[in-house]
Amino acid sequence: MKRILVLVWLLCGPVLLAQELTAVYVEGWVDKKTRAGTLEELFLGDVLGAGEGVVTGADGFAELEMEGGTAVRVGPNSVFMVEEMPAEEGTTTGFAALVGEVGYKFGAFTGAEPPVRTQSAVAGVRGTEFVVYAGEDGSSVIAVSKGVVEVEAQGERVVLQEGEAVEVPFGAPPSEKFSYHGKPLDFSTWNAERLEAILADPVGALRRVRDQIASFMDKADLLEEEQERIRAEVEALGEEYERIKQEQGLDAAQAFRRERIDPLTVQAAYLGFNYRYYALSALSMRRFVVARLYVPLRTRAFAGGGAEWEAFLEAYRAFLAFFEERVVPYLVEADI
Numbered sequence: 001m002k003r004i005l006v007l008v009w010l011l012c013g014p015v016l017l018a019q020e021l022t023a024v025y026v027e028g029w030v031d032k033k034t035r036a037g038t039l040e041e042l043f044l045g046d047v048l049g050a051g052e053g054v055v056t057g058a059d060g061f062a063e064l065e066m067e068g069g070t071a072v073r074v075g076p077n078s079v080f081m082v083e084e085m086p087a088e089e090g091t092t093t094g095f096a097a098l099v100g101e102v103g104y105k106f107g108a109f110t111g112a113e114p115p116v117r118t119q120s121a122v123a124g125v126r127g128t129e130f131v132v133y134a135g136e137d138g139s140s141v142i143a144v145s146k147g148v149v150e151v152e153a154q155g156e157r158v159v160l161q162e163g164e165a166v167e168v169p170f171g172a173p174p175s176e177k178f179s180y181h182g183k184p185l186d187f188s189t190w191n192a193e194r195l196e197a198i199l200a201d202p203v204g205a206l207r208r209v210r211d212q213i214a215s216f217m218d219k220a221d222l223l224e225e226e227q228e229r230i231r232a233e234v235e236a237l238g239e240e241y242e243r244i245k246q247e248q249g250l251d252a253a254q255a256f257r258r259e260r261i262d263p264l265t266v267q268a269a270y271l272g273f274n275y276r277y278y279a280l281s282a283l284s285m286r287r288f289v290v291a292r293l294y295v296p297l298r299t300r301a302f303a304g305g306g307a308e309w310e311a312f313l314e315a316y317r318a319f320l321a322f323f324e325e326r327v328v329p330y331l332v333e334a335d336i
Helices: 008-012 187-200 202-248 250-302 306-326
Strands: 021-027 030-033 039-041 053-056 061-066 070-074 079-086 091-105 122-134 140-153 156-160 164-168
Touching: 053 061, 079 250, 091 250, 122 187, 156 164, 187 202, 187 250, 202 250, 202 306, 250 306
Parallel strands: none
Antiparallel strands: 021 061, 030 039, 030 053, 053 079, 061 070, 070 091, 079 091, 091 122, 122 140, 140 156, 140 164
16 A cells, blocks of 8 residues: 555645535435445535535435535535645645536635536636536536636636536547536436447447546656655654754754754645545546446346457456556555
8 A cells, every 4th residue: 555644744734725515405315425435324414524425316415505605516316525636735625526417606715716526627616606517427517607617628728608518528628618508408318328428339438547547647656756755855854853952952953843844744745635636536437437337238248248248348357457556556445
């Protein structure tokens, strides 16, 4: 397992926008996903922080609110998560619509509004009300009712104004914008079409997921290498700290620690949060995209699609070996 840096000094660091959501309305089957990865029934008044989320069934619906008037509406058959996401300095609390339909209405903020991601895109928002539709193939549609949303995928960006929407295919840049005037997307039909598309080329779908995960883990590797470099520097400075304490006294040593060691310790901890983010994003792709392929293809195999199943199974086994090698070392037992 990769080493996850946990330090008391992190409490001194500025984690950006560390806010929580409170459940204000729950209907039907709605579960809370805990930091430990377990599912528990979501009740009114339950609070969700980073690493927690909401999972709804076919009749489930939940509304969450955050200080400042922000509201999140989680529709049926959906998975919504609160995440610690990378930021320019440290980390920020963001939201993820992994599967299903999630609506956002942002109120007043004292700082930057939280980023919102799907399996295929990241959206930056400003004074915004919009809906995210996250398909089971990893594709997504972002539709804006009010404000501005900047959508980024595969290094390309598109800015959505009021009444505009864009589809982001999994593993591809955003498509052309189209008009959206508040009429809800027929999510079940759109999602069924997306799922049928990946079932038409399951090996190609696995390849696209693998490519995306490889990109994530390349970033994670760089972050971990930088963290290890900083850890080594902190260890060396620790020896200097002890020397100063012996020669100049505790006050001088503590001043040295605050000036030289503490900032590096916080930086290393943030790097750990950030490479964990990429690993968990890879894990969600396996759970919510790859897992959707296995069952229907297995069913088809029983109905006579043996050749298709064998080709997929070979690619699937190779994917699992790749995942075990590249992603699992960054995960902890609670993730799995």
